[in-house]
Amino acid sequence: MRGPGGVPSRLVASPSAGALREDRERGAYYARRVRALRVEVWSDIACPWCYVGKRRLEAAIARMPAPADVEVVWRAFELDPSAPRAQSPGTSYAERLARKYGTSVAEADAMIERMTAVGAADGLSFRFDSVKPGNTFDAHRVLHLALERGAQAAVKERLLRAYMSEGESIGDPEVLAGLAAEAGLDPDDVRRVLAGDAPAQDVRADEAAARRLGIQGVPFFLVGGVHGGSGAQPGEVLYQVLAKAWAEASPRAIPDGAVCGPDGCC
């Protein structure tokens, strides 16, 4: 795979995040000239703009000189932490939307149509007619397990599709185990984790960080630890930010000065 710079993306090995961190500690990060850029995205599952933002981010990363060296971490954000694990909709999505915004059902239908068209433009098939509202806390716990297992990207994608396009009840632990298995996790591993408390603190920590960041809406992108902002921006905006952060992460030479070497001080 080649980006616009014509640099083969696999020319350099992509080290693990842990190895990278350790190397950074000793400057070897600079020495190897392997550059890596971390993008953290706070987002939810029950969130059409998060799915759109994911597609646009992926498109922006694909335009980078070495897409494999852009590391994406999905952070937890619950739009409705008080939602019951699963609920029978009873009413249609348009009716629920109309109640929330105080509009007519016809107006809500128009909003849904617009959002569906936005998704379609990015290749997504939103099926608001079949969406099953539910709590996403356990989904975020599974995403943290997936992060540990190196399968977070696949699991995030699977859960978004299940919720937004397939009418799956992603608050149901058994549904989660099945979806995570399709994305490469061991379903028993998922069941064990969901029965316990382990990754709950990781989800809470993401959410605490979101509060410190002042995040009001998602997706929220944090690129290279310093470029941050909310929203499913056009791909071009995300690409420009990635390119800038990438340049800043590139090794650059300080003009030489006088040194002492093995043969003396010159």
Place this chain on the structure above:
Amino acid sequence: MRGPGGVPSRLVASPSAGALREDRERGAYYARRVRALRVEVWSDIACPWCYVGKRRLEAAIARMPAPADVEVVWRAFELDPSAPRAQSPGTSYAERLARKYGTSVAEADAMIERMTAVGAADGLSFRFDSVKPGNTFDAHRVLHLALERGAQAAVKERLLRAYMSEGESIGDPEVLAGLAAEAGLDPDDVRRVLAGDAPAQDVRADEAAARRLGIQGVPFFLVGGVHGGSGAQPGEVLYQVLAKAWAEASPRAIPDGAVCGPDGCC
């Protein structure tokens, strides 16, 4: 203390390196708008340009908006790893220099005079007449202990002064224990560490990183993990590099896009 930007340097608490690292992991680094810049310097003790470079770096850091948020880590580099722990000079510094460079003693004396003048211009009193050559491996082990104890800056300064200005034998473990104690370490702690093997691997890891960086002479500065180069540059050069790296480490906003929030997707 105020830098040229007029920003009080203590306005923001300076968190521990560990806390900072953990916060960075979750984007809280961005949220708090506490910026920190790491400068790694590979250098030796028996190295006049390293001492000059240290003074110039300190002066450059003092000009930064928040000097307390610039973290300096001293990395090990041995200019002469095969040097005996201690040796009786026998000959004068000028004679040793003349032999090394194949010059006359008078020419070597002139070099020493120039280096002495360079040091004096930065407030350093080089006493080449009293320098006691020796091995610096143990000094680097003590510096790694000092790094763990949060006293590395003080110990580095004390060892450089002892070697370059006071004619101390810094290859001698007892001398090292005494000097480190003056700089705030527990001398028994130093003796215990020098009797064992513990920080040797840290020294070796610094040196391995130096090889990967292609370092031929010291000091070598690595600023923010990406700006790297050898030599005791003029303070202005170092300041410009610090200022650039600092700007790159500052939080910046991505233009807003469409989001989902607690009240819906707008």
